Amino acid sequence: MAALGAERDTARKEGAFEAYPLKAGVKIYKGGMACTDANGYLVPASDTAGLKFAGMSRSTYDNTNGANGAITGEVMRKGMFMYDSGHDLTGHEGELAYVADDHTVDLTGNVAHQILAGAISHVDSATGVTVDFERRA
Numbered sequence: 001m002a003a004l005g006a007e008r009d010t011a012r013k014e015g016a017f018e019a020y021p022l023k024a025g026v027k028i029y030k031g032g033m034a035c036t037d038a039n040g041y042l043v044p045a046s047d048t049a050g051l052k053f054a055g056m057s058r059s060t061y062d063n064t065n066g067a068n069g070a071i072t073g074e075v076m077r078k079g080m081f082m083y084d085s086g087h088d089l090t091g092h093e094g095e096l097a098y099v100a101d102d103h104t105v106d107l108t109g110n111v112a113h114q115i116l117a118g119a120i121s122h123v124d125s126a127t128g129v130t131v132d133f134e135r136r137a
Helices: none
Strands: 017-021 026-028 033-036 042-044 052-057 061-063 072-076 080-085 096-101 104-106 116-125 128-132
Touching: 017 052, 026 042, 080 116
Parallel strands: 080 104
Antiparallel strands: 017 072, 026 061, 033 042, 033 052, 052 072, 080 128, 096 104, 096 116, 116 128
16 A cells, blocks of 8 residues: 555544443442452452453442442543552653552552553642553553
8 A cells, every 4th residue: 555645534433431240239430440350340449459450430330239240330441541649659650550449549569469550641749640541561
């Protein structure tokens, strides 16, 4: 194929949402980070062994009185989102950010299970950072 000789209107799909069944007894808040457990059920993000990062919750999903999979929740896996930081991460732009809880990320040395959320795109304040979910290294 030949190289472009003029502008091209390239279609782009913004970060699509992915759906997962919720674990029994959990509530995930809109805007919070979520993970999947070993059985593929969506749970609030936490620094817990066996969890895999899923993304940012599209809405609040309450399955506190339901069985496993009684409801489905959607998460956005792509994009840059502002979350709290466990420590002042000034000077750590570009480094990887790991889940501390459903609204907090930190550096690898400050978490036990290294559940990767993405990379620190920008330090917004001494207690907040923008995390790029798509950037994994």
